[in-house]
Amino acid sequence: MKLARKLTLAILAVIVAVFALNAAERIQRDRRALRDDILRDHRSLSRALQVVVRESFREDGEQRALSLVEAANQRESLMQIRWLWVTPGKTLEQLNASQTAHLTRGGDVNLVSQKLGMRWLHTYAPVLLDDGRIGALELSESLASEDEILRSTVLRTALSTVLIAAIASVVTAGVGVWFVGRPVAALTEKARRVGAGDLSGPIVLQQRDELADLAREMNAMCERLEGEMRARQQALAQLRHAERLNTVGRLAAGVAHELGTPLQVVGLEAKRIAVGRAGGAHAVESAQIVVAQVDRMSSIIRQLLDFARKRTPYPARLDLAELAERTAQLVAALAARAEVRLEISGAPAHVNADTGQLQQVLTNLIVNAVQASTQGGLVQVETGVHEGGAFLRVIDHGVGIAAEALPRIFEPFFTTKDVGQGTGLGLAVAHGIVEEHGGRIEVQSELGTGARFTVWLPGLEVV
Numbered sequence: 455m456k457l458a459r460k461l462t463l464a465i466l467a468v469i470v471a472v473f474a475l476n477a478a479e480r481i482q483r484d485r486r487a488l489r490d491d492i493l494r495d496h497r498s499l500s501r502a503l504q505v506v507v508r509e510s511f512r513e514d515g516e517q518r519a520l521s522l523v524e525a526a527n528q529r530e531s532l533m534q535i536r537w538l539w540v541t542p543g544k545t546l547e548q549l550n551a552s553q554t555a556h557l558t559r560g561g562d563v564n565l566v567s568q569k570l571g572m573r574w575l576h577t578y579a580p581v582l583l584d585d586g587r588i589g590a591l592e593l594s595e596s597l598a599s600e601d602e603i604l605r606s607t608v609l610r611t612a613l614s615t616v617l618i619a620a621i622a623s624v625v626t627a628g629v630g631v632w633f634v635g636r637p638v639a640a641l642t643e644k645a646r647r648v649g650a651g652d653l654s655g656p657i658v659l660q661q662r663d664e665l666a667d668l669a670r671e672m673n674a675m676c677e678r679l680e681g682e683m684r685a686r687q688q689a690l691a692q693l694r695h696a697e698r699l700n701t702v703g704r705l706a707a708g709v710a711h712e713l714g715t716p717l718q719v720v721g722l723e724a725k726r727i728a729v730g731r732a733g734g735a736h737a738v739e740s741a742q743i744v745v746a747q748v749d750r751m752s753s754i755i756r757q758l759l760d761f762a763r764k765r766t767p768y769p770a771r772l773d774l775a776e777l778a779e780r781t782a783q784l785v786a787a788l789a790a791r792a793e794v795r796l797e798i799s800g801a802p803a804h805v806n807a808d809t810g811q812l813q814q815v816l817t818n819l820i821v822n823a824v825q826a827s828t829q830g831g832l833v834q835v836e837t838g839v840h841e842g843g844a845f846l847r848v849i850d851h852g853v854g855i856a857a858e859a860l861p862r863i864f865e866p867f868f869t870t871k872d873v874g875q876g877t878g879l880g881l882a883v884a885h886g887i888v889e890e891h892g893g894r895i896e897v898q899s900e901l902g903t904g905a906r907f908t909v910w911l912p913g914l915e916v917v
């Protein structure tokens with residue numbers, strides 16, 4: 455149940471309870487006042503009659519006295535008055551033994567009876583006659599008016615309770631929705647956004663209460679989280695850059711090696727021109743060779759520098775097959791030095807990704823594969839699309855991964871390589887990058903037969 459509704463119900467319950475208690479109390483009070491009234495009337499009338507009737511018995515005899523009682527009965531419209539004889543030792547029909555005894559001792563008795571579906575209040579007043587006989591005056595009055603009061607009080611209370619409850623529910627529901635329902639909905643929405651990773655858009659509540667405090671705390675929490683997230687992202691970016699530089703180091707040896715041959719060619723041709731051995735058309739030919747070799751060297755160095763450069767990630771449409779070709783050029787020298795053959799094959803596979811980051815992933819996978827391969831080995835890079843997902847696969851036939859190492863290879867700093875050879879960061883960084891792109895990395899490997907790493911990414915339609 456909604457909080458505002460619960461509050462409304464609680465307030466209503468309290469209102470109804472207070473009204474009911476109040477009504478019960480009022481009914482009691484009214485009833486008591488009415489009875490006191492009747493009893494007072496009975497007392498004063500019975501006092502007067504007691505004296506007059508006793509006198510009449512003495513002066514005029516029994517008949518006159520009893521007709522006096524009857525006359526009084528006729529006179530009173532609301533009250534019935536009767537004469538009763540009390541036989542000593544015999545309990546009166548209307549009373550119990552102790553009440554009868556009380557009466558014979560000269561005391562009044564009051565009681566309430568039920569007759570013909572109505573309640574009556576009776577007063578018995580004793581008349582001790584001179585001849586020793588005892589009589590009693592019975593004064594009876596209906597309590598119908600008391601029941602009427604009761605009924606009307608209940609009705610009035612019920613009506614006013616319903617009215618107040620209706621007003622109270624409208625007011626509390628309104629207040630509840632405004633001060634509780636609305637801000638809680640805003641807080642819930644904010645919490646949901648925070649849960650989904652969106653820390654923007656602080657909530658502003660136009661009220662000063664605990665909910666506003668909560669909103670302020672939530673905003674402060676988001677700010678702190680944002681700060682921490684930024685710091686984490688920076689640390690991650692630095693780690694990735696460090697890891698990339700580590701790969702550059704590994705590639706540099708190969709690059710230096712690859713630059714050897716063109717440098718030699720350039721040197722020889724330049725020398726030929728310098729010593730004047732290449733003149734005319736020959737000089738032009740030599741210069742063209744120099745230009746071509748310099749272009750090749752620049753391209754190799756540019757690729758390496760490009761890879762090493764730090765830049766902000768920028769996702770764009772990218773073909774994995776093209777990326778594979780480019781990366782193969784980058785690692786070609788390293789593979790050549792290790793005497794490992796690189797084979798690129800497969801179909802175009804388009805994804806939305808950051809080229810630099812994905813190249814870092816692929817370079818790592820290929821460098822690992824080359825390092826795991828034996829001399830004369832083969833590393834295959836495949837690209838393609840399968841069931842809507844684009845994939846990038848690096849297969850080697852090298853040492854493979856032991857079953858106990860397999861669950862740990864993506865852990866940062868997990869390495870089986872010698873100091874200086876591996877940092878244990880390559881796969882951890884690759885895993886982070888692929889996850890950020892909404893993809894995953896699958897590994898299949900057995901010790902001694904090689905390894906197969908597949909990067910799956912959400913594919914884009916070919917346009």
Ligand code: ADP
Nearest residue numbers: 822823826854863869870876877878880881905
């Ligand atoms: P590093 O290469 O610096 O050790 P990585 O995170 O790239 O760090 O790899 C972690 C470990 O995973 C490696 O030390 C190696 O034991 C294992 N590994 C990764 N790729 C392969 C592969 N193609 N063949 C065999 N083992 C591999």
